[in-house]
Amino acid sequence: MTRPLTIAGAQLGPIELGHSRAEVVERLLVLLRDAAGRGAELVVFPELALTTFFPRWWFEDQRDIDAFFERSMPGPDTAPLFDEARRLGVGFSLGYAELATDDDGTDRHFNTTILVERDGSVVTRYRKVHLPGHEEHEPWRAFQHLERGYFEPGPEGFHAHRAFGGVVGLATCNDRRWPETYRVLSLQGAELVLIGYNTPIHYPPDPSQDRLAGFHNELVMAAGAYQNGMWVVGVAKAGAEAGCDLLGESRIIAPSGETVALSTSVGDEVIVAECDLDLCANYKDTLFDFDRYRMIEHYGAITAQRGPIPPTNDEGGPR
Numbered sequence: 001m002t003r004p005l006t007i008a009g010a011q012l013g014p015i016e017l018g019h020s021r022a023e024v025v026e027r028l029l030v031l032l033r034d035a036a037g038r039g040a041e042l043v044v045f046p047e048l049a050l051t052t053f054f055p056r057w058w059f060e061d062q063r064d065i066d067a068f069f070e071r072s073m074p075g076p077d078t079a080p081l082f083d084e085a086r087r088l089g090v091g092f093s094l095g096y097a098e099l100a101t102d103d104d105g106t107d108r109h110f111n112t113t114i115l116v117e118r119d120g121s122v123v124t125r126y127r128k129v130h131l132p133g134h135e136e137h138e139p140w141r142a143f144q145h146l147e148r149g150y151f152e153p154g155p156e157g158f159h160a161h162r163a164f165g166g167v168v169g170l171a172t173c174n175d176r177r178w179p180e181t182y183r184v185l186s187l188q189g190a191e192l193v194l195i196g197y198n199t200p201i202h203y204p205p206d207p208s209q210d211r212l213a214g215f216h217n218e219l220v221m222a223a224g225a226y227q228n229g230m231w232v233v234g235v236a237k238a239g240a241e242a243g244c245d246l247l248g249e250s251r252i253i254a255p256s257g258e259t260v261a262l263s264t265s266v267g268d269e270v271i272v273a274e275c276d277l278d279l280c281a282n283y284k285d286t287l288f289d290f291d292r293y294r295m296i297e298h299y300g301a302i303t304a305q306r307g308p309i310p311p312t313n314d315e316g317g318p319r
Contacts, residue, residue: 003277008035008043011250013267014241015052021077024050034270036088042164046237047095047173047196055150056143069099086120095196111151113170123163126170127154141204143244160188166277173197182224191230191280198237199247213247226257229283231275239266255283
């Protein structure tokens with residue numbers, strides 16, 4: 001048996017501070033049509049795909065920050081993307097900054113991804129859990145990374161959903177570095193995880209990691225795919241954006257951990273692969289048969305503590 005699903009990764013080149021939503025959506029439409037013309041049934045767009053990566057700037061006025069956020073999805077600027085996808089019969093995932101308002105009038109800011117089926121129906125909305133960076137102004141940096149100042153962690157966690165003939169989960173950027181992301185989704189039967197990212201190649205707290213940006217990107221997604229028997233699609237916003245070099249290397253990874261499609265540029269680019277969701281069983285039913293092999297009685301520390309606790313010897317001291 002096979003369950004083929006043709007998936008496209010729609011990588012974006014730089015989006016500058018002065019680019020309008022309408023300009024960006026036009027680019028998304030070009031990529032969507034390209035992907036549909038190559039047989040794609042699902043198109044994956046990057047994290048914060050509608051704007052420049054605004055957390056690299058320090059804004060003192062909350063109104064300047066809120067200008068990057070969407071109050072509705074679809075909204076006036078994004079409706080053409082939904083309309084065209086429905087016309088083409090192609091689903092998509094899209095990362096954006098979401099401004100939600102509680103019943104008491106409190107504004108909530110999330111780094112969000114929405115999943116839309118081929119008929120235009122919204123499957124789910126995921127709000128990023130693992131926020132990297134810092135909260136306060138750090139002018140010593142060549143550029144800021146103020147995600148922790150401009151967003152709050154998504155409160156709903158990770159959830160898999162039946163869509164596109166399989167079981168699909170969403171994650172965003174830094175989520176891909178944490179093995180718990182894939183494992184929690186895989187424990188819900190996820191066969192496909194879609195991940196958008198905006199990853200600077202330069203990492204100010206430890207520049208020695210800069211040369212490893214591409215290696216680490218592949219490492220974490222390939223490990224997540226293999227160790228959980230799932231397809232993983234990682235799609236970048238890439239190139240020199242506002243003087244910050246963003247990693248490209250968008251890729252589609254099989255449950256074996258092998259990359260089956262890889263971008264070759266740091267600009268707008270579509271990669272496509274036919275992904276057989278039935279291949280997941282080759283791993284979920286053998287080496288990574290969770291029900292048979294997982295020893296959860298030994299994993300309590302994973303959810304019982306945040307940071308490390310040094311081991312002790314029989315006398316209570318360090319081992």
